[in-house]
Amino acid sequence: MTAADQPPATAARQSVGRPVVTSHAAIEQSAFRLFAAHGFEGTTLEMIAAEVGVGRRTISRYFTSKNDIPWGQFDRTLTGFRQILDAMPPDLPVATAVRRGVLAFNQFPPDADPPHRQRMRLILETPALLAHSILRYEQWRAVIAEYVARRLGHSPGDLLPRTVGQVSLALALTAYESWLADDSADLNELLAATYDELTSFLELREHST
């Protein structure tokens, strides 16, 4: 009931007890190979287990669900996102800081682009994964809400921080959609464009109710 219940947690303390036979990364790689070949639905946990060379039960220990496999190290990237926002100059308007933060978060080295594209394509084009994604993005939104709340002296549960988190996600998802639809598109440009579209759209209105 103490540490034995924890999942193997790749790269964690591992001195005593039977050594691990695989890793999150190894499973992820095998899984992606199979996903590419047979599609997400067409790939069973059994097939993944066979590809990795472990039991099906072991796969379920490393990933709490099949839907979680494509997400890889997402939790760790959230820490990076938090740092990005925290590093924003405090004199920058909050809205600008959030915008730049989201752009910076999605700035990848050019060589990491194809895998990232493949991963996002899988997630956004597989209904089961698309549905599952909002559960994962909840934490992403929370990062933004917490930052906005801190900057403005609100609580993260207040309407404004939550709104900004949710809207930021909406904009990012829209940009990603366009990005996946056009192989030559630049993600960062699309993110910026989406933000601009929203701003200009809202300026189309008078202050009526």
Add this chain to the structure above:
Amino acid sequence: MTAADQPPATAARQSVGRPVVTSHAAIEQSAFRLFAAHGFEGTTLEMIAAEVGVGRRTISRYFTSKNDIPWGQFDRTLTGFRQILDAMPPDLPVATAVRRGVLAFNQFPPDADPPHRQRMRLILETPALLAHSILRYEQWRAVIAEYVARRLGHSPGDLLPRTVGQVSLALALTAYESWLADDSADLNELLAATYDELTSFLELREHST
């Protein structure tokens, strides 16, 4: 391959052949009773079938998935949403029309409020249903995107219409969250407040990159 494959489609042509033994509404009601008593996960299709008095297989014919049961007649409400938007005065700024449209769509007669609240609480507080919801909301976003596209002479697939659809959904979901958190809250006021929060937030920024 013609009409026999179609689901029973409550209230459709039904003159020849074995008569239906239940309806979407009847199943929905029984299901909600059980959901309230045992929770969504704690209710199996078998239990619902027993409560309705039909076979488990029949439930699966009326609803393509367990996740779809709480949505009831959502498809039909989309038609209403389309009509609401189409009825907006053409001289109204698009952003204002969308805002008013979303508010009108969520304007329910006071007596329909408790069931609506119960339904939305179930959907938004059950992880599996929350995840499934974005698949359903895709059509809702499309209604907005199509309206915006028509008003501005764009294609519904363009960046701006999609952005507005996605952001509108984000605002609505945020408002619903707050609504469910406070029993005495008014949904329409919260929707308006969420829109205002976004507007004021964006005005907090200078036009920098």
Add this chain to the structure above:
DNA sequence: GAGGATAATGGCACTCGTGGTCAAAAAGAT
């Protein structure tokens, strides 16, 4: 170096949702 403690593994079994198939049932139509 033998034995014990420790922790991951993997097999087994079970539940549940989903979906295919098909015979039976229940109505109208001839």
Add this chain to the structure above:
DNA sequence: ATCTTTTTGACCACGAGTGCCATTATCCTC
């Protein structure tokens, strides 16, 4: 009364998820 039409429900199989537990492989202690 028989035929046609359509729904029903039973049976089946598959896959994901999960609790349980013996097995295995390592480190630690004596």
